[in-house]
Amino acid sequence: MADHFIxxxxxxxxxxxxxxxxxxxxxxxxxxxxDFEPAPVSDDLLAVFPPTIGDKPLSGFIAIFDDANFPDFGAEIRVENSIEDPKTCTVAIFGATDFQPWPIAGLIQRCCQLSLTVAPVGFDWSFTCTKPYLDSxxxxxxxxxxxxIEIEFTREALSKALNGDIS
Incomplete structure (x- = not known):
């Protein structure tokens, strides 16, 4: 048995x-x-995550997760006001065990449309294992x-390189 981390x-x-x-x-x-009763959701959040199922107002939000029954980003968040520009913040997202790239990317894309028109946001992640298992x-x-949203795994990039498919 081994532990895997993203x-x-x-x-x-x-x-x-x-x-x-x-x-x-x-x-x-x-x-x-x-499994807590969530606080009332703001109209602004509902606007960026419109329902995908008519009678379920949170269905648009839940749709960004791989498993609707497990809506977790697998990370923590820290927001700090900018000293240089009082109209902006720095958002730090970090996780050491189950970081979830797709939901995090979906959240940023939906919530940060104005900022993304100025500059895209990029990040990378790793997955590791406590034992030297192949492909772990x-x-x-x-x-x-x-x-x-563009996402690529290192295994895909390596496969492309090994096949001479480098652009």
Whole structure:
């Protein structure tokens, strides 16, 4: 038996309003994971996560997770106001055991549309194992744009390189 870990850590700059949406969404996910009654969801958050199922207002939010019954980002968040620009914040996202790239990227894309028009957000992650099992090490990268999310795993990049498919 071995333990597997997905780890990531990155920070980006966004507006105070966008950071507030991220914090609200993060708390909502934590409440749902803990099986707590979530606080009332703001109209702003519902606007960026419109329902995908008519009678379930949180269905649009839950849709960014791989498992609707397990809405977890696998990371922690820290938001700090910018000293240089009082209209922006730095958002740090970090996790050492179960970092979830797709939901995190989906959250950033939905909550930070204005900031993403200025500059995309990128991050990478690794997955490791406590034992030297084959194919138990690797990672990937993600680039979040206003209109798309690009994610690639290192195994895919290696396969392309080995096949001479380098662009």
């Amino acid at each position: 780890q990531g850590s990155f920070a980006f700059t966004c507006s105070i309003a966008e950071a507030a949406l991220i914090e609200e969404a993060w708390q909502l996910a934590a409440d749902l994971m803990g 090490f690797g990672g990937g990268w993600c680039a979040v744009f206003p209109d798309r």
